[in-house]
Amino acid sequence: MLDPGILFAGVLNGLMAGGIYVLVAVGLTLIYGVLHIINFAHGSLLMLAMYAVFFLWRLSGLDPYAALPIVIGAAFAFGYLLYRLVIGRLSHGRDENILLITLGISIVIDNVALLLFGGNTQTVETPYASSFVQLGDAFLPLPKIISFVASLFICAVLGLFLARSDTGKAIRAVARERQGARLVGIDVDNIFALSYGIGIACLGAAACLLMPTYYVTPSSGHAFVLVAFTIVVLGGMGSFAGAAVGGLIIGVVESLGGLVLGEQLGQIGISAIFILILLLKPSGLFGARQ
Amino acid sequence: MLEVSGVSKSFGGLKAVDSASLDVRSGEIVALIGPNGAGKTTLFATLAGFHKPDAGRIVFANRDITGEPPHRICAAGMVRTFQITQPFARINVRENLMVGAYLRVQDRGESRRRAESAAAQVGMAGQLDRLGADLTVAGRKRLELARALATGPSLLLLDEVMAGLNPTEIGEIVEVVRAIRASGITILLTEHVMQAVMSLADRVYVLNQGRMIAEGTPAEIAGNPAVVEAYLGHGAAGVLRA
Amino acid sequence: MRRQDVLLALALAAAIVLPLVAPGYLVEVSMLVFFLAFIGQSWNISGGFAGQTSFGHAVFFGTGAYTSTILQITFGWNAWLAWPAGAIAGAIVGWIIAVLSFRAGLRGSYFALITLAFAEAFRILANSVSFTHAGLGMLIKADPRPANFQFRDPIWFYYLALALCIVSLLIAWQLTRDRFGARLVAVRENEDAARALGIDVFAEKVKALTLSGAIAAAGGTFYAQKYLYIDPNIAFGVDKSIEMLLVTMVGGAGTIFGPLLGALALTGINEATRALASVVPALKNVQPLSLIVYGVMLILIVGRLPDGLARLFHRVQRHA
Numbered sequence: 001m002l003d004p005g006i007l008f009a010g011v012l013n014g015l016m017a018g019g020i021y022v023l024v025a026v027g028l029t030l031i032y033g034v035l036h037i038i039n040f041a042h043g044s045l046l047m048l049a050m051y052a053v054f055f056l057w058r059l060s061g062l063d064p065y066a067a068l069p070i071v072i073g074a075a076f077a078f079g080y081l082l083y084r085l086v087i088g089r090l091s092h093g094r095d096e097n098i099l100l101i102t103l104g105i106s107i108v109i110d111n112v113a114l115l116l117f118g119g120n121t122q123t124v125e126t127p128y129a130s131s132f133v134q135l136g137d138a139f140l141p142l143p144k145i146i147s148f149v150a151s152l153f154i155c156a157v158l159g160l161f162l163a164r165s166d167t168g169k170a171i172r173a174v175a176r177e178r179q180g181a182r183l184v185g186i187d188v189d190n191i192f193a194l195s196y197g198i199g200i201a202c203l204g205a206a207a208c209l210l211m212p213t214y215y216v217t218p219s220s221g222h223a224f225v226l227v228a229f230t231i232v233v234l235g236g237m238g239s240f241a242g243a244a245v246g247g248l249i250i251g252v253v254e255s256l257g258g259l260v261l262g263e264q265l266g267q268i269g270i271s272a273i274f275i276l277i278l279l280l281k282p283s284g285l286f287g288a289r290q
Numbered sequence: 291m292l293e294v295s296g297v298s299k300s301f302g303g304l305k306a307v308d309s310a311s312l313d314v315r316s317g318e319i320v321a322l323i324g325p326n327g328a329g330k331t332t333l334f335a336t337l338a339g340f341h342k343p344d345a346g347r348i349v350f351a352n353r354d355i356t357g358e359p360p361h362r363i364c365a366a367g368m369v370r371t372f373q374i375t376q377p378f379a380r381i382n383v384r385e386n387l388m389v390g391a392y393l394r395v396q397d398r399g400e401s402r403r404r405a406e407s408a409a410a411q412v413g414m415a416g417q418l419d420r421l422g423a424d425l426t427v428a429g430r431k432r433l434e435l436a437r438a439l440a441t442g443p444s445l446l447l448l449d450e451v452m453a454g455l456n457p458t459e460i461g462e463i464v465e466v467v468r469a470i471r472a473s474g475i476t477i478l479l480t481e482h483v484m485q486a487v488m489s490l491a492d493r494v495y496v497l498n499q500g501r502m503i504a505e506g507t508p509a510e511i512a513g514n515p516a517v518v519e520a521y522l523g524h525g526a527a528g529v530l531r532a
Numbered sequence: 533m534r535r536q537d538v539l540l541a542l543a544l545a546a547a548i549v550l551p552l553v554a555p556g557y558l559v560e561v562s563m564l565v566f567f568l569a570f571i572g573q574s575w576n577i578s579g580g581f582a583g584q585t586s587f588g589h590a591v592f593f594g595t596g597a598y599t600s601t602i603l604q605i606t607f608g609w610n611a612w613l614a615w616p617a618g619a620i621a622g623a624i625v626g627w628i629i630a631v632l633s634f635r636a637g638l639r640g641s642y643f644a645l646i647t648l649a650f651a652e653a654f655r656i657l658a659n660s661v662s663f664t665h666a667g668l669g670m671l672i673k674a675d676p677r678p679a680n681f682q683f684r685d686p687i688w689f690y691y692l693a694l695a696l697c698i699v700s701l702l703i704a705w706q707l708t709r710d711r712f713g714a715r716l717v718a719v720r721e722n723e724d725a726a727r728a729l730g731i732d733v734f735a736e737k738v739k740a741l742t743l744s745g746a747i748a749a750a751g752g753t754f755y756a757q758k759y760l761y762i763d764p765n766i767a768f769g770v771d772k773s774i775e776m777l778l779v780t781m782v783g784g785a786g787t788i789f790g791p792l793l794g795a796l797a798l799t800g801i802n803e804a805t806r807a808l809a810s811v812v813p814a815l816k817n818v819q820p821l822s823l824i825v826y827g828v829m830l831i832l833i834v835g836r837l838p839d840g841l842a843r844l845f846h847r848v849q850r851h852a
Contacts (some may be wrong), residue, residue, distance in 0.1 A: 038641045038645070086831065089835070090831065090832075090834070090835025090836070091835070096585045096640050096641055096644065097834050097835075097838070099585070099640075099641045099644060100585070100781065100830060100834045101830075101831050101834050101835060103587070103774070103777075103830065104827045104828070104829075104830035104831035104834065105827070105831065106827075107774065107823055107824075107826065107827030107830065108824050108827035108828060108831070110823075111819075111820035111821070111823040111824045111827065112820070112824055114819075114820040115820040115821060115824065222770055226648065226649065226652055229645055230649075233645075261660075262660070264656065264659050264660040264666070264667070265656065265657075265660035267656050268653055268656040268657065268660075271649045271650075271652045271653040271656065272653065274645075274646070274649040275646060275649050275650065275653065278633075278636065278638060278642060278645070278646045278649075279632055279633070279636040279638075279646075280636070282636065282637075282638065282642060338728065339727075340724070340727075340728075359727070359732075360724075360727040360728055361727050361729075361730045361731055361732045361733070364727070364728060364729060364730035365730045369728065369729070369730075370728055371728075372724070372725065372728070376722045376724060376725035376728075377722075377725075378717070378718055378721035378722055378725065379721055379722075380721060381717060381721065385714065385717075388714055389714050389715065389717075389718040389726070389729055389731070390729045390730075392711045392714055392715065393729060393730040393731075396711055398709060398710065398711075401711070401714075422721075437725075437729060438728075438729075441729055441730055
């Protein structure tokens with residue numbers, strides 16, 4: 001069928017992309033695990049973060065990787081406030097309501113972006129963008145490798161934070177047993193806001209890692225939302241391991257799909273996986289039974 | 291009318307109901323009692339089709355209904371109420387009851403008549419326009435009962451219909467239940483409110499840790515040491531006798 | 533006659549007379565309102581009455597649009613025959629999605645997301661397959677004769693849209709009065725209680741989605757005949773799904789007039805922002821601004837006013 005060399009390159013490229021998807025998915029699954037919110041605004045917020053990286057570069061020449069601390073911090077703050085001022089205030093009752101509220105947020109963000117930035121695609125040009133590393137038959141763009149490694153590193157840091165730090169433990173406590181956490185004195189509402197903030201901070205990081213090799217346009221949110229949800233559902237809602245494994249799998253599927261079926265039809269792999277998982281094993285690979 | 295033979299139901303590793311058997315004859319009021327966690331609600335839910343029994347048979351009106359889904363069992367004439375009330379919150383009492391009535395009739399007018407009649411039977415005639423969400427606990431309990439009645443059942447499974455009611459309300463519900471039986475409907479109920487059980491039931495079954503441990507008239511049950519021990523703990527019967 | 537009936541009669545009379553006295557632009561806008569109310573009502577049936585929130589209703593809309601268009605262009609069918617064929621296709625798709633999703637036990641947010649995935653899958657397929665002319669979209673040959681379901685004078689599309697809107701209102705009205713509608717509401721409010729009262733919850737949900745699919749598909753054909761062009765994004769895009777959802781949620785899900793009120797509100801906002809843009813030259817592209825307002829309205833209404841605008845007008849009518 002396909003030349004093994006091309007397949008090999010496809011798989012590697014897919015893994016590189018998948019590594020960054022992991023970061024996006026980790027944020028989403030954290031938000032679900034702690035707040036039980038399906039954050040439909042996830043894609044739109046990623047798009048916003050990517051524009052932030054773009055404008056930082058455009059206005060001050062700041063390299064996307066160097067912008068990591070700034071964008072992560074700003075994203076965290078934005079997420080924290082978004083939860084405190086909007087989501088936290090308005091979410092009560094059925095989970096569809098919260099989904100609708102996050103849908104509303106995504107509509108607002110998408111269109112604010114459209115209004116302010118226009119419909120053009122924007123890219124960041126870095127001096128090393130055209131550098132390649134050769135691995136066997138595959139030529140991997142250097143930024144992709146850097147991003148992949150950086151993403152793994154950030155995930156590891158996040159994992160350590162959740163496992164070792166007091167706040168991290170509090171977050172895990174709230175995720176596991178909300179009322180119990182309240183009873184032992186944890187400020188649950190604050191943890192909610194913090195967790196949402198961290199989830200968005202992950203998007204900030206992902207944005208910095210994506211911009212060297214991707215483009216951004218106001219409709220990027222739509223594209224990423226389904227990918228993110230597919231990963232999280234594949235891996236299991238609320239599962240970190242799931243997000244990691246799922247992200248890599250989806251990265252490879254997307255890449256191979258594009259190779260085998262062509263640029264247009266290749267995208268269908270993601271929708272198909274999403275539908276199949278939901279119909280056959282909604283709890284995903286690592287998720288708990290609903 | 292209802293024959294339950296050797297029904298078992300487990301969740302994970304826990305056997306909630308262990309080979310339980312009971313029967314209910316037409317026109318009776320049979321009570322199922324037992325301490326908290328005995329498995330009464332699980333058994334009810336299994337009878338009504340919300341759980342599939344792991345073992346055993348359920349025969350209703352000479353038909354084996356084991357494993358059938360809830361809506362078919364309801365259509366067959368065995369209808370349950372919920373211990374934790376489940377009103378249709380955003381529609382009013384009349385509309386709640388009409389949902390039940392629509393089981394047997396298609397016409398709106400007839401459904402409305404049956405709904406109003408069921409409401410009158412439980413004493414809710416004055417609350418027909420209240421939203422489900424606006425009812426008090428007692429109101430919701432009555433709504434559960436009336437809604438089940440509106441479906442035109444032959445056997446009612448009442449799951450702790452008196453829980454959360456004050457003595458006056460309990461007295462009222464007892465009369466309502468008597469009247470329902472008098473109108474020709476058979477009743478199997480679970481309760482914690484003992485005086486209601488004793489005054490209403492023709493026969494009583496006692497469930498403890500998933501197993502049937504006793505059966506008899508209310509008087510027989512009250513004197514049964516195994517029953518006393520189930521509620522008060524090991525050796526309690528001896529202590530009480532002494 | 534009750535006051536509401538008088539008001540309704542007056543509104544209907546006004547709607548009938550409108551094209552004869554109003555400028556063409558207003559007629560066009562009003563037609564859009566009725567059209568939006570029609571497809572919104574489709575969402576209302578499955579999302580409002582039956583309580584199954586869908587994020588991908590465009591899948592039905594697009595199915596109708598493409599089915600009737602392909603039948604016309606590729607197979608030479610008459611448009612008026614292609615219309616019900618499209619509706620049936622929409623019903624079938626609705627049935628399939630419902631059976632698959634509800635058999636798998638999907639509810640709430642999971643159901644919403646899978647409908648989104650279906651719509652996206654259809655969009656990608658339509659974008660890739662030559663049968664649908666892929667990304668180029670499909671053009672219906674302009675031949676404005678009534679026999680072709682094309683009209684030279686837009687007034688006919690207006691009256692057709694008005695008729696469709698009225699039909700959809702009647703369907704919703706019927707749902708508030710009959711057994712099927714009562715059962716859908718029961719399913720929405722509490723599935724377990726519904727089961728315990730003899731309702732086959734699965735069957736009712738499937739029926740709701742099938743009916744909803746048929747109506748949305750009929751709307752898709754109307755759209756295709758009006759604008760004579762469809763492409764995968766127009767037909768299956770997220771924007772269309774969101775539009776159908778928004779119109780109903782804002783106006784009042786589960787009410788008869790909800791979709792119409794929502795359509796009025798959304799179209800009104802659209803026109804207001806358009807007027808604003810003509811005054812403030814900086815706002816070149818106005819479309820995003822109205823969507824921003826819609827998004828905010830959705831957030832506020834879900835958060836604060838779950839019954840939508842309908843509650844503001846009168847105690848939400850629930851006929852028994």
